[in-house]
Each structure stands twice: as C-alpha cells, then as structure tokens.
Amino acid sequence: MHTLNFQSRQEATQSSAVVGEEQRVVFLGPRPGGLVGRDAFLAALQKELDHAPVAPRVRVLCGTGGVGKTSLTVEYGYRSAHRYQVIWRINAERRSSWDAQLGELAKALGISEGGEDARIRVHQYLARMQARWLLILDNVIGSEALDQLIPNAGPGDVLITSQQQTWRAGWAMGVPLLDRATAVDFLLSATADRDARAAGRLADELGLLPLALTQATGFLRSTGWLIGDYLQLLETDRVRLLARATPGGQAVAGAWTAAIERLTKDNPGAVTLLQLLAFLAPDSIPVTQLLPQADALPKGIPHEIARRLRAIASDRFAQAEAVSGLAEYHLVTPLGAGTASIHRLVQAITSDTMTRDEKDAWRHTARLLINAAMPNEPTDIALARGQIALLLPHHEHLLGPEHPDTLAIRHTHARWVGEAGDPATARELLAALLPIHERVLGPEHPETLAIQNNHAGWVGKAGDPATARDLLAANLPIRVRVLGPEHPGTLTGRHNHAYWIGEAGDPTTARDLLAAILPIRVRVLGPEHPGTLAVRHNHAHWIGEAGDPAAARDLLAALLPIRERILGPEHPDTLATRNNYARWVGKAGDPATARDLLAALLPIRERVLGPEHPHTLSTRDPLGHWIGEAGDRRAARDLLAALLPLREHVLGPEHPNTLNTRNALAFWTGEAGDPATARDLLAALLPVRERVLGPEHPDTLATRHRFAWSTGQAGDHTVARDMLAALLPAYERILGPEHPDTLDTHDSLASWTGAAGDPAAARDMFAALLPAHERILGPEHPKTLATSHNLAWSTGRAGDPAAARDMLAALLPAYERILGPEHPDTLDTRDSLAFWTGAAGDPAAARDMFAALLPAYERILGPEHPETRATRDRLASWIKRADQHRG
Numbered sequence: 001m002h003t004l005n006f007q008s009r010q011e012a013t014q015s016s017a018v019v020g021e022e023q024r025v026v027f028l029g030p031r032p033g034g035l036v037g038r039d040a041f042l043a044a045l046q047k048e049l050d051h052a053p054v055a056p057r058v059r060v061l062c063g064t065g066g067v068g069k070t071s072l073t074v075e076y077g078y079r080s081a082h083r084y085q086v087i088w089r090i091n092a093e094r095r096s097s098w099d100a101q102l103g104e105l106a107k108a109l110g111i112s113e114g115g116e117d118a119r120i121r122v123h124q125y126l127a128r129m130q131a132r133w134l135l136i137l138d139n140v141i142g143s144e145a146l147d148q149l150i151p152n153a154g155p156g157d158v159l160i161t162s163q164q165q166t167w168r169a170g171w172a173m174g175v176p177l178l179d180r181a182t183a184v185d186f187l188l189s190a191t192a193d194r195d196a197r198a199a200g201r202l203a204d205e206l207g208l209l210p211l212a213l214t215q216a217t218g219f220l221r222s223t224g225w226l227i228g229d230y231l232q233l234l235e236t237d238r239v240r241l242l243a244r245a246t247p248g249g250q251a252v253a254g255a256w257t258a259a260i261e262r263l264t265k266d267n268p269g270a271v272t273l274l275q276l277l278a279f280l281a282p283d284s285i286p287v288t289q290l291l292p293q294a295d296a297l298p299k300g301i302p303h304e305i306a307r308r309l310r311a312i313a314s315d316r317f318a319q320a321e322a323v324s325g326l327a328e329y330h331l332v333t334p335l336g337a338g339t340a341s342i343h344r345l346v347q348a349i350t351s352d353t354m355t356r357d358e359k360d361a362w363r364h365t366a367r368l369l370i371n372a373a374m375p376n377e378p379t380d381i382a383l384a385r386g387q388i389a390l391l392l393p394h395h396e397h398l399l400g401p402e403h404p405d406t407l408a409i410r411h412t413h414a415r416w417v418g419e420a421g422d423p424a425t426a427r428e429l430l431a432a433l434l435p436i437h438e439r440v441l442g443p444e445h446p447e448t449l450a451i452q453n454n455h456a457g458w459v460g461k462a463g464d465p466a467t468a469r470d471l472l473a474a475n476l477p478i479r480v481r482v483l484g485p486e487h488p489g490t491l492t493g494r495h496n497h498a499y500w501i502g503e504a505g506d507p508t509t510a511r512d513l514l515a516a517i518l519p520i521r522v523r524v525l526g527p528e529h530p531g532t533l534a535v536r537h538n539h540a541h542w543i544g545e546a547g548d549p550a551a552a553r554d555l556l557a558a559l560l561p562i563r564e565r566i567l568g569p570e571h572p573d574t575l576a577t578r579n580n581y582a583r584w585v586g587k588a589g590d591p592a593t594a595r596d597l598l599a600a601l602l603p604i605r606e607r608v609l610g611p612e613h614p615h616t617l618s619t620r621d622p623l624g625h626w627i628g629e630a631g632d633r634r635a636a637r638d639l640l641a642a643l644l645p646l647r648e649h650v651l652g653p654e655h656p657n658t659l660n661t662r663n664a665l666a667f668w669t670g671e672a673g674d675p676a677t678a679r680d681l682l683a684a685l686l687p688v689r690e691r692v693l694g695p696e697h698p699d700t701l702a703t704r705h706r707f708a709w710s711t712g713q714a715g716d717h718t719v720a721r722d723m724l725a726a727l728l729p730a731y732e733r734i735l736g737p738e739h740p741d742t743l744d745t746h747d748s749l750a751s752w753t754g755a756a757g758d759p760a761a762a763r764d765m766f767a768a769l770l771p772a773h774e775r776i777l778g779p780e781h782p783k784t785l786a787t788s789h790n791l792a793w794s795t796g797r798a799g800d801p802a803a804a805r806d807m808l809a810a811l812l813p814a815y816e817r818i819l820g821p822e823h824p825d826t827l828d829t830r831d832s833l834a835f836w837t838g839a840a841g842d843p844a845a846a847r848d849m850f851a852a853l854l855p856a857y858e859r860i861l862g863p864e865h866p867e868t869r870a871t872r873d874r875l876a877s878w879i880k881r882a883d884q885h886r887g
Contacts, residue, residue: 025108026087028136031078032071034190034214037182042076045173049157052170056126056135056151060160060167063175064330064343065256066211069161072175073136076159085131086156090149093139093258098148119148127153134159141258163259163329177208187227190217198227205234207282207344212252215244239352242345256346259329269312270325276309277332277342278350279359279366281397286390288338290369291319298372302361309365339390367398374409375416385420388413402440404447407433411451414458419572420613423461424652430455444482446489449475453493456500461614463655465503466694472497486524488531491517495531499538505697507545508736514539528566530573533559537577540584545698547739549587550778556581570608572615575601579619582626587740589781591629592820598623612650614657617643621661624668629782631823631860633671640665654692656699659685663699667706673865675713682707696734698741701727705741709748717755724749738776740783743769747787750794759797766791780818785811786825793832801839808833822860824867827853831871834878843881850875 049057061069077087086109090101102118111121126133133156137149140162150158165172178186183203184196193199206212216230219241233241242252263270277285291313297306312322323340326332332340351359370391375384392413396406410433418426434455437448452475460468476497479490494517502510518539521532536559544552560581563574578601586594598619605616620643628636644665647658662685670678686707689700704727712720728749731742746769754762770791773784788811796804812833815826830853838846854875857868 024085025105026077026081026084027105027108028074028077028087028089030074032068032075034186034217035068035071035075036186037178038068038072038075041072041175042079045072045076045159046080048173056154056156056158058150058158058160058168058171059173060140060162060171061175062162062165062167062172062330064177064209064346065163065259066209066252066345067175067177067330068210069175070138071210073138073159073161077134077136080134083132084134084157085129086126086133087136088134089136089138091139092137092145092149092160093141095144098145102149123151123154126151126156129154129156132156137161139258140164141262163256163331165330166328178210178213180204180208183208183213186213187217191220191227192224193220193227195227198231202227202231202234205231205344209252209343209345212242212345215242215252219244238348242349242352252345252349256329256331256349259331260350263325263329263331267321267325268308269318269322270331272308272312273319273322274326274331274342274346274350275354275362276366276369277340278347279362279398280342280347281393282344282347283341283393284335284339284390285341285394286339286373286387287323288316288319289373289387289390292372298368300368301365305361305365363398366394370395370398374412385413385416388416402436404441407437407440408447411447411454415454418458418461420610423458423614424463427455427458427462430458444478446483449479449482449493450489453479453489453496457496460500460503463652463657463692465500465505465656469497469500469504472500486520488525491521491524492531495521495535495538498542502538502542502545505694505699505734507542507698511539511542511546514542528562530567533563533566534573537563537573537580541580544584544587547736547776549584549589549740553581553584553588556584570604572609575605575608576615579605579615579622583622586622586626586629589778589783589818591626591782592631595623595626595630598626612646614650617647617650618657621647621657621664625664628668628671631820631825633668633673633824634862637665637668637672640668654688656693659689659692660699663689663703663706666710670706670710670713673861673867675710675715675866679707679710679714682710696730698735701731701734702741705745705748708752712752712755717752717757721749721752721756724752738772740777743773743776744783747783747790751790754790754794754797759794760799763791763794763798766794780814782819782825785815785818789825789829789832792836796836796839801836802841804836805833805840808836822856824861827856827860828867831867831874835874838878838881843878843885847875847878847882850878 045059045061048059052059061072063069074089077084077089081087088105088108090105091097099118102122103112106112106118106121106125109122109125111125112118126135133154135149135151135156135158137145137158137160140146140160141164145160160171165174180200180203183206184199187199187202188194188196202216203213206216219225220227220230243254244251260271260274263274273287276290277287291309293313293315297309297313301309312318323332323334326342327334327340331346332342334340351362354362373387373391375387388409392406392409395409399406410429414426414429414433417429430451434448434451437445437451441448453472456468456471456475459471472493476490476493479487479493483490494513498510498513498517501513514535518532518535521529521535525532536555540552540555540559543555556577560574560577563571563577567574578597582594582597582601585597602616602619602623605613605619609616620639624636624639624643627639640661644658644661647655647661651658662681666678666681666685669681682703686700686703689697689703693700704723708720708723708727711723724745728742728745731739731745735742746765750762750765750769753765766787770784770787773781773787777784788807792804792807792811795807808829812826812829815823815829819826830849834846834849834853837849850871854868854871857865857871861868
C-alpha cells in the first residue's frame with residue numbers, strides 16, 4: 001500500500017506509482033487537525049457517494065464561510081484513501097488558475113504530453129479508468145466550474161465545496177455549524193482552561209463556527225491566555241483579532257470576502273440588506289416586517305440609507321432578490337414567513353468595515369424600522385403577539401435588555417401574549433419583568449405600578465382570582481398616594497380590584513365598588529371613553545351576578561351600540577359585551593334568544609380571535625348551556641364534551657374556566673338522561689374546585705348544588721335533601737337570602753324534601769318561595785314557572801290532586817308561550833297535568849293526554865331517554881286504569 005503523506009503538488013507528482021496501466025496519484029494537502037463533531041456527517045457523505053446511481057457521482061458541501069467544508073473534504077479523502085486510485089484537490093475559486101492545476105494533475109498521471117489541453121487529457125484519462133477516483137473542487141463560485149472541471153464520465157466521485165446553495169437536484173449537502181456541546185468541549189480540550197461557562201460564552205460569540213473556534217484555540221495556545229481574556233479582547237479589538245490567521249493560514253475575517261465582493265458587483269440590494277442585518281440580533285430577523293413599502297419608510301432615516309432601502313423596499317420581488325442573493329452565499333439563512341438568520345461573525349465583519357458614523361447611521365435606521373414595525377392596538381391579536389415576539393430580541397440587541405423602551409415593549413408583548421389566549425405565559429412574563437422595573441425605574445414609578453396591576457390581572461385570568469384581588473389591594477393605596485385618587489391609572493386600579501373581588505366570590509361588593517367608580521370615570525374621562533365603557537360593562541355583569549339578571553341585560557343592551565360605534569363591531573371588547581348580553585338575556589328568562597345570540601357571535605369570535613382563543617371558548621361554553629336550557633339537552637351535552645379537551649389543552653386542567661366546563665358537562669349529562677354518571681362526574685370535580693377556588697367560592701357552591709341534585713336524580717332522595725339542607729346556609733351567608741342562586745337552592749331543597757317522603761313540607765316551602773321568585777325574577781321567568789310547577793306537584797302529593805290539576809292547567813299556557821310548546825320543561829308540565837288530571841278522577845283524559853305527549857318526548861328527547869320511558873310507562877298505567885274505570 002502506498003503511504004499517504006502529501007503536502008504539495010510537487011510531492012504528489014514525485015510519489016506517483018504505477019499500478020498496472022494506472023497511476024496511483026494523491027494530492028490532498030495537510031490533514032486537518034482538531035476536526036471534531038463531524039463523524040456522522042462524514043459517514044453520511046460516504047453513504048451518499050456509495051449509493052449515487054450515476055457516475056461520476058457529485059456531491060456539493062455547501063454552507064457559510066468558515067464552517068469547515070474544505071476540512072471535511074480533505075478529511076474524507078484521508079479516511080477513504082484506500083477506496084481510490086486517484087485523489088486530487090483543485091482550488092477552484094479563481095478561473096485563471098484552473099489550467100495550471102489541471103496541468104499538474106496531468107503531469108502526475110503521466111499524460112502531460114499530447115496535442116490536447118490538460119483538461120481534455122485529464123477528463124479522457126479519468127473516463128477510461130477502471131479504478132475509482134476522487135476529484136475535489138474547492139471554493140467553487142458560479143456554474144462555469146461544473147462544465148470545465150467535472151469529467152463527463154468515469155467511475156469517480158466529485159466533491160465540491162461552495163458557499164452557494166443552488167445546485168442540481170440531489171447534489172447539495174448542507175454543512176451545519178457545530179453543536180454547542182461539541183464546540184465547548186473543543187475549546188476546553190484544546191486549551192488549558194477549564195472554565196466551561198466562559199467556553200460556552202465564547203462558543204456563542206463565535207457562532208459555533210469551526211474556523212473561528214480553531215483561530216481562537218490557536219491564539220490561546222500560542223499566548224497562554226485564558227478564555228475569559230480572549231472574550232475581553234474580542235469585545236475591545238475584534239477587527240484585528242478576526243483578521244489573525246489560523247494555524248492553517250485562514251483568517252475568519254476573510255471567510256466571506258469573495259462572496260461579499262461578488263454581491264457588491266451583481267446584487268447591491270443584497271449588500272444593503274446585509275448592512276441593515278448587521279445591527280440586529282442574529283436569529284429570526286423579520287425582514288418582511290421591517291421593510292415596509294418604499295413610500296412608507298419611517299421619517300428620520302439618513303438620506304443615502306433611505307435611498308438604498310427604497311430600492312429593496314419597492315416591492316416584494318426586490319426584497320426576495322436581496323434575501324436570495326445573501327442566502328445563495330450562505331450569508332443569511334431564510335427561515336420562512338419572511339424571516340432569516342445571519343451568523344454573528346458575518347454581522348461583525350460587515351459592521352467592522354464601516355466608519356463610526358456609518359455604524360451610528362445604520363443603528364439609528366434599524367431602531368426606526370423596529371419601532372415602525374411594532375403593532376399598535378391590533379385587531380389580529382395573535383398576529384400582533386407573533387410580530388412583537390420577533391421584534392423584541394432586535395430591540396434588546398440595539399438598546400440593551402433593561403433600557404426603558406425595551407421594558408415597555410416587553411410589557412406590551414406580555415399583554416398581547418395574554419390577549420392572544422395564553423394568560424399563564426403572560427403572568428410569567430410580567431413576573432419576570434416586574435423586579436427589573438423595580439430596580440431600573442423604582443418600585444413606585446408609574447410604569448412599575450402598571451406592571452404590578454397587569455401582572456395581577458393575568459394572575460387572575462390564569463386561574464387565581466383571590467391572589468389577583470390581594471395583589472391589587474396592595475397596589476391600590478400606592479397608586480392613590482403616587483398618582484392621586486382620580487388619576488386614570490388609579491381608577492383603573494380600583495376598577496380591576498373590584499372586578500377580581502367579584503371573581504373571587506363576592507359579587508355584591510364588586511357591584512357596589514363599580515357603582516362608586518362609574519361617576520368618577522364619567523367625570524374624569526368622559527361618558528364614552530373606552531375606560532368608562534369598561535366600567536359600565538363590568539358593573540352590569542356584577543349587578544347580574546349579585547342577583548338582578550334583568551337589570552344586567554338592560555344595562556348591556558344600552559351599552560352595546562355605544563361600544564359598536566366607538567370601538568367597532570368586531571373589537572374584542574365589543575364582542576365581550578355581546579357575549580355577556582346574551583348571558584343575561586338567558587338568565588333573565590329567554591334561553592332561546594340567548595342561544596341564538598351566541599350562535600351568531602361564535603363564528604365572529606372564531607374569525608377575529610381564533611378557534612381556540614379563551615374568549616372564543618367562553619362563547620362555546622355558554623352556547624352549550626343555553627342550547628340545553630332552550631330544550632336540546634343532548635346537544636348541550638355533546639357540545640360541552642367536545643369543548644372540554646380544548647379547555648384543558650388551552651387553559652390547563654384546573655383553570656377555573658375548565659372547571660366550569662366540567663361542571664356544565666356533568667349537569668347536561670344528567671339532564672340528557674344519565675344522572676348516575678352526572679353524579680360521579682361532580683363527585684370527582686368537587687374536591688378540585690374546593691382546592692383551587694376555596695370551599696365557599698360561588699362556583700364551588702354551584703358544584704355542591706349540582707352534585708346534590710344529581711345524587712337525588714340517581715335515586716338517593718334523602719341524601720340529596722340532606723346535602724342541600726347543609727348547603728343552603730352557606731348560600732344565604734355568602735350570596736344573600738334573595739340571590740337567584742340561593743333561591744335555586746331553596747327550590748332544590750324543597751323538591752328533594754318532597755321526594756324523600758314529606759310532600760306537605762315541600763308544598764309549604766314552595767309556597768313560601770314563590771313570592772320571592774315573582775318579586776325578584778318576575779312572574780314569567782322560567783325559574784318562577786318552575787317553582788309554580790313544583791308547588792302544584794307538591795300540592796297534589798300532599799293530598800289535593802284537583803288543586804294540582806287546576807294550578808298546572810293555568811300554568812301550561814305560560815310555559816307554551818315563554819319557552820315554546822316543545823321545550824322539555826313544557827313537556828314536563830304537560831306530563832304533570834296529565835298525571836294529576838287522572839289522579840283527580842279522570843283516567844280517560846289522563847290516558848289521552850299521555851298518548852298525545854309520548855310522540856313529542858320520543859322525537860325531542862329520544863325513545864330511550866328516562867323521561868320518555870317514564871311517560872310510556874305512565875301511558876300504559878292510565879290505559880289500564882281507564883279501562884278499569886269504564887268497566
């Protein structure tokens with residue numbers, strides 16, 4: 001075997017040996033030292049060459065300057081030398097040197113004599129060879145080298161290195177940067193320094209570029225310096241340091257010189273873009289976002305830079321040409337969606353060629369472009385979140401992470417993250433930002449107070465209303481002292497404090513606080529200021545939650561057209577008012593209209609906010625509820641079952657809104673005919689609500705109520721009665737004795753008291769409850785009708801079937817008029833009327849009424865619904881009784 005140790009073409013020529021009719025010729029140059037982290041790539045390269053279907057087999061190692069393309073081809077030649085009869089490397093960067101290098105190869109092959117030029121003789125020789133050969137074309141620029149230097153035939157392999165990336169299909173193999181762990185290990189193993197943290201910083205500063213890492217280790221070994229010393233020098237004297245050659249003779253500063261020179265001549269717009277990108281953060285640069293149309297460039301950009309930018313901002317094609325020109329030479333890496341990244345050393349070398357004034361001008365330009373690209377009160381919140389997230393690192397790069405302007409953008413970013421549907425991340429972003437604000441601006445600076453306020457808000461929206469309330473309670477007196485009691489910021493703090501008091505379970509206090517704030521807002525800001533409208537919205541909401549749904553409905557009905565006129569019909573706040581208006585329409589007794597309002601709102605929220613935005617989900621949840629209340633219980637159950645996984649995915653399994661959906665799904669599961677499953681679902685939910693919200697939070701009480709009700713529906717009437725008897729005092733103490741939810745608990749307690757065997761007590765409880773329902777909710781509210789129904793039923797059970805019949809006969813027209821003739825509650829009233837008609841002595845009329853009722857139950861609830869089966873059984877019973885009575 002011939003020994004490989006070739007350092008020059010002269011030595012290669014002298015060392016050629018005859019093997020049969022073919023020469024064994026090798027020229028590679030020195031074997032690269034310190035090549036690390038490339039075994040997998042070299043194995044993949046060998047596999048590519050071994051399996052390529054057409055000879056000669058061509059592969060192009062492409063990548064940014066200094067990534068180690070040449071070293072990889074040389075190392076491959078050394079590792080695979082036993083495979084090849086001829087191995088020859090040609091420096092293809094300059095056309096003028098090709099003939100001489102091919103002549104040297106011809107001489108080494110012993111074919112230097114002949115009439116043809118060296119290229120033809122070499123290509124003919126390689127084409128006739130039986131043994132495999134390897135030709136390396138190093139630093140190819142342009143396509144001419146392909147025609148001139150690659151043989152048309154022969155059993156060989158051609159390896160090309162180039163910064164260009166556009167090649168024939170299947171040829172290109174991108175050479176990646178080193179991974180960080182490998183780069184750090186290389187720095188530590190090549191030096192006497194053991195400072196892994198400093199090595200990591202240096203690896204990052206050098207962008208994991210093998211050439212730069214090799215240059216650094218050579219410098220450190222020759223000087224005996226530590227890595228920290230090199231980092232300091234890199235900061236203070238970068239130009240001279242990067243111009244220093246590696247042990248192999250290359251300088252980092254020269255890695256991209258040829259590419260930039262070619263672009264300066266052929267694509268000046270690309271060079272303009274390169275100079276802009278040199279002053280931004282290296283990763284995820286939103287090129288399209290930063291470059292508006294030529295006539296929309298922000299004011300203040302220096303004249304000459306503005307002129308050059310207009311040339312690439314004039315249209316999208318011009319921008320694409322600039323980006324593709326840089327990408328062709330691996331000076332930038334397009335990332336899709338109008339973004340690109342750039343190696344930090346390309347940035348450094350680009351900026352280092354500028355004067356101080358030129359650097360200042362480009363920095364100023366970059367800052368103006370970033371500020372102009374920032375979204376301001378966007379309608380597409382998710383898009384705004386993404387835009388700010390892309391721009392923020394570049395703002396930090398220019399001004400520093402703690403500059404007041406950077407902090408303001410981080411604050412805005414957190415807001416749009418939350419508004420886009422991620423309150424937990426918004427909370428964490430502001431929690432991280434708050435101590436920086438306190439240190440940089442001071443703990444009582446207005447901006448710091450605003451961060452505290454908004455952090456509390458996202459704490460609440462992420463599922464912890466009690467903590468939000470307490471944070472705002474601590475923030476409010478500082479606002480009063482620093483800003484004044486009627487400063488808009490103080491009023492906002494009072495507003496938010498009141499809101500989270502309500503969310504934490506005290507709707508009455510929230511209502512009263514907002515009632516006190518509203519006239520101050522009107523006087524200070526004006527009656528139609530968005531801040532005033534926000535107070536009106538929440539005041540209406542807490543009026544409803546405190547027990548007056550009709551007043552809440554009417555207040556929101558008056559507010560909605562004002563919000564539509566001032567904010568626009570699709571502004572998120574306008575949509576929030578539409579959502580709440582529908583809720584209180586339903587709560588005030590019109591479930592069908594509430595259903596229809598929400599059904600119309602849902603597609604708008606999906607389009608404006610996105611289908612998984614928390615506000616969109618907050619429309620789907622009540623839509624399911626009011627579909628059920630309007631009569632389609634199975635559809636309500638199915639809609640909520642589909643919604644629950646989305647809630648868990650978007651908000652988390654223990655977020656209060658997720659728990660609300662679990663509560664509603666359990667309820668409508670029971671109402672759709674499976675009370676035992678509803679009971680079990682609520683039994684699993686209750687301890688979660690007690691732990692997350694507290695045992696006396698209104699939502700926890702609501703789950704206890706529904707758990708008791710489902711327990712009774714599942715057959716255990718006495719336990720249901722006792723659970724409700726224990727629950728009622730908590731409702732009366734927390735929400736008040738006449739709150740609608742307290743009245744509902746009274747109603748349920750009376751129902752299960754009767755079912756547990758004491759119909760007279762139930763009758764008396766319903767009789768005492770009915771006037772409160774009529775006074776608070778109105779005589780035709782569905783809940784008032786339900787209490788009237790229950791009173792009639794208990795009256796019959798207590799021994800007066802004729803009175804029960806007459807009460808139900810008077811009640812049925814109201815049900816048919818208010819809820820509709822096929823609403824389940826209307827059918828239930830018809831069922832009760834039929835029963836007590838028979839019990840009062842007319843079994844034939846009862847039979848006929850049940851016979852007319854059964855098809856409606858089968859059609860609306862389904863043939864196997866428990867109510868349908870019960871009606872079928874009652875019909876059979878009354879048929880039998882009517883026959884006996886006639887006989």
